Amino acid sequence: MHIILQSPMKILFLPAYFHPEKAASSYLSENRNHVFADTGFEMTVYTPIPTRGVSAEVRNEYKRRRIETCYDGKMTVRRFGMMREGHNPVLRAFRYTLCCVRQFSWAVFSGEARRCDVMFISSTPPIQGAMAALVKRFTHKPFVYNLQDIFPDSLVGTGLTHKGSLLWKIGRWIENFTYRHADRIIVISEDFKRNLLSKGVPEDKIEVIYNWVDENAVVPVARKDNPLFDEFGLDRSKFYIVYAGNLGAAQNIDIILQAAQSTRDLPDLQYLIFGSEEQSEPYKKRVAELNLQNLRILPIQPYERVSFVYGLGNAAVVSCKKGFGGIAMPSKTWSILSAGTAVLASFDTGTDMQRIIEGNDIGLFTQAEDLNAFTAAIRKLYDDPQRCASMGKRGRDYILTHLTREIGTSRFVKVLNYFAK
Structure with missing residues (x-):
């Protein structure tokens, strides 16, 4: 009798930011990755050298150490050089574009990336999803889109643009292109789901998963x-x-x-x-x-x-x-x-x-x-x-x-x- 061993799921991450960079909800990705590792998933990450909220010393340390493993060897992180992130929105957008070009290249041409079964893509920056859609067209690799922020609606809400503007039209094109090619879209509320349904996204693509809290880390204190x-x-x-x-x-x-x-x-x-x-x-x-x-x-x-x-x-x-x-x-x-x-x-x-x-x-x-x-x-x-x-x-x-x-x-x-x- 032959025993057929199922190979472990291999996930490709292409994040704009990664540990030790911190954000208000960075615990969510850390919790999720821990569980992925415990489940037996293997993870490959291509990400820039850290810049947001880190010192020059930390940044230099990661410049020297381009490859690392974490989560008991279940995740391999490969970092590439990239200029520091500034406050100028034009330069920041330029940096995002360069990052996506580098990540697209790794995802399409790297043997390790091509061996992955699925991409897991976050919605920051908003062009990340479009980049993953292009990768899919070249490699036929499916991707899951983790939608934490709806672009360009968020820009309209903050007054940075208005409906019908050139920026809004570009944003809507990017949004539609991403949604059309994503195999699953994870949203954080029923309100998000209704928003996507109103834009013609098929319901069977959408999965509502509320952001959680680590109930053992955040507790009542007298x-x-x-x-x-x-x-x-x-x-x-x-x-x-x-x-x-x-x-x-x-x-x-x-x-x-x-x-x-x-x-x-x-x-x-x-x-x-x-x-x-x-x-x-x-x-x-x-x-x-x-x-x-x-x-x-x-x-x-x-x-x-x-x-x-x-x-x-x-x-x-x-x-x-x-x-x-x-x-x-x-x-x-x-x-x-x-x-x-x-x-x-x-x-x-x-x-x-x-x-x-x-x-x-x-x-x-x-x-x-x-x-x-x-x-x-x-x-x-x-x-x-x-x-x-x-x-x-x-x-x-x-x-x-x-x-x-x-x-x-x-x-x-x-x-x-x-x-x-």
Whole structure:
């Protein structure tokens, strides 16, 4: 009797960024890759020498070490030289293009890459998917597109372009070309799925996998055990509203400042905003101009301290400008819930965000940019801190039931197994 051994699944990654580069949701790819390795998948990565958020010393170290293995030898990472990433959007786009050219060359002509069964492609930068589609046309290799950001809709939402502009038309062509050639498209919410369906993407191509949270890394922390109260000189007896993360235009941080201005009469209410130094500067000036004694802007904290950050709050904010609800599902929402903190949302109505918050009584939901409703919600929470605590407990239970690391990563394995030989 002959025993036929099935060869392990081989996955080709072509990321624009890779460890040690850090992003707000980098834990997702790390969790996913760990599970891929544990499942027995073999992974090959072609990526530039790191540039984002790393020192010159680290960058030089990777220049000397172009090949490495990780995840117990299940992943081989090959790095190629590339200029540093700057702030100029034109130069950044040029760098993205050069990276895609190099990755296309590796994917088409490298024997190791050609032996892979499937490509796993992320949506940052947006031309990455189009590059993978071209690789597929040359090699007939299928690809899974992991869609975390819908381009060019996101540019319209931030005001960088408008529908009908040349940039929008180019973006839509890139988007359609990518969707047409992708074999599976993973989206992070039902709102994303509806967006793609409205653009003619077949439903059987789309898989909804919500971003998860590592429920063992982000946990409820009692105030008496939270070191950030002492580090920042915070009174443990006060009521805190916390925001942490990106302070960009899409997040509508202004509504938090306006709410702080409108609730000065509440003596024990304090607002805490955690953000990067660069993004914080204009808001610090605004806080000083408005003399907001009830709001502090603090340094962004590493992911390892997320439990402490959200543990400061009786409630934590998830906010956006109008029009972003169908193209955004902030992962911070799951971290807030996993930390056992109530969610205070200022978000588009009719979205997954509203359905999940209101359907599970894990916070209060208000329409995006509605300052009166947002302020009224804050006053409701302030008047009933016990209700906040109960919402936080239900939020933690929701994570443990629906959005754990194991639940999320296992769904990725299921999608990739479809392409096993």
